[in-house]
Amino acid sequence: MKYKINDVSKLIGISKEAIRSYEKVGIISPKRDDSNGYRTYDIEDVGIFIRSRIYKNWGFSQLEIKKLINETNLEETIDVLTDKEQVLQDKILEEIRILNNLKKWKKRYSEIEKLMGNFEIANSPKLYKFDCSGDSGFYENEDVIKTTADYILDAPYFYSGGYFKKCDNEQNWENVIFMCIDAEDKDIVKQTISENAKIMESQNCVCTVVETNGRNIKIQDLDSLFEFIKLNKLSIEGKIMYIRILSIHKDRAHKVYTKVFVPINI
Template sequence: MALKVKEVAELVGISVRTLHHYDEIGLLTPDKVTESGYRIYSNENLETLQQILFFKELGFPLKKIKEIINRPSFNRQEALELHHKMLLEKRNRLDKMIATVEKTMMHLKGEIEMTNEEKFEGFDFSHNPYEQEAREKWGDEAVDHANKKVGNMTKDEQEKMSKTMASIFKKLADLRNHSPESKEAQAAIKEWYDFLNNHFGHQYTLDAFKGLGQMYVDDDRFMKNIDKYGEGLAKFMRDAMAAFVDKNKK
């Protein structure tokens, strides 16, 4: 079955722009392009797209996905088996976090009591789904510093760090209807900048900080996680981070 780009986008639930981008970077090239310029996708193209989206869901950057699926040794069946194992592990972690959320709601209603340990079941700083992407963008040294820093923390220190992160995100979420350049927004975004530089063993340059803000919007996974604190927060943070950098570069 041959499908046009719009039909593939509707079938899969991604944008036409995303498919165009995959074609432009050589990640997914349609089997045929008509004389009028229409991209035509085959069943084999769809199978490749499925693989790409499995890898993407598991946190692999597009550059790495392209490298993997173009290897002569790439085996689709082996890849699917690996996807299955990784997704099961991810589901188990999410199930634990869902249970923690449900217990916390009951705790807030006074229906149950929770220990400090129970409040953080499901959180796992030792498995970062964005680690490979961070390595691609900023190099191994920065990520190794961050992992070493977090790895050396006690459980109490990790819990404290998690709470501080949540507190900053909530503060920014409350300000997201203000101007990103407002005094309040800039004070909160400076708190985020200082937090990143003080807790991960790596000093973000102003340019790297601005690039990080852009990634919050460009990467759907980052946007979804950040926007859990308030719809539009990722875009607000991107704009506030850009304003912070521009202001401090003067």
């Protein structure tokens, strides 16, 4: 039995344009009606369309489908499917990693309102950090510039943060900005962790979230946090770390939310 292009389109649920594209790349070669020159398809052609749809739904391109249908034997077809299986498994694993990372950041976003103006005792994240800027501005050396650019490509696994450290005179604090990655994520990213990156171990900390108007956090923004530490007779043990959680632009207002971790000795 012969089918016209309209019949095949209705039968297998694809457009006439799609059918013509299958012909164009060589997946199928319809016959022509001698009386009018119209394309005609037989039951074998319909079977090829169905098989092509299976391959398409597995993620193969039209050129790959052409090769699978017209150029490969059974053993070669199994090899191709084995390769595609690995590609799909890798893609699924990457999607799971992205999902887990999204959940982590959703949790961090959800803590913003709870911690703004409030304090809690919690552990800081264990992370690898790469210093890229200080009070005097961005560190202008090729390694810093290249590494920072590489890390940004792997966002959201890499993100920005920083720390305050006492200057030599013990009266002022230097604000050092870094790019960082949670230690639990370092083995799943494409980028190699710079040999200049330093690990920041998880510590027992007083935590809070600070909101600023479109700028990076300053030591002066932590006055209420220092007051809390003083009232509770706690002592600061090391560098004050922070991570930039969220930046929101709405109605011309730019709000930056930063989570601060002050290591303490309890």
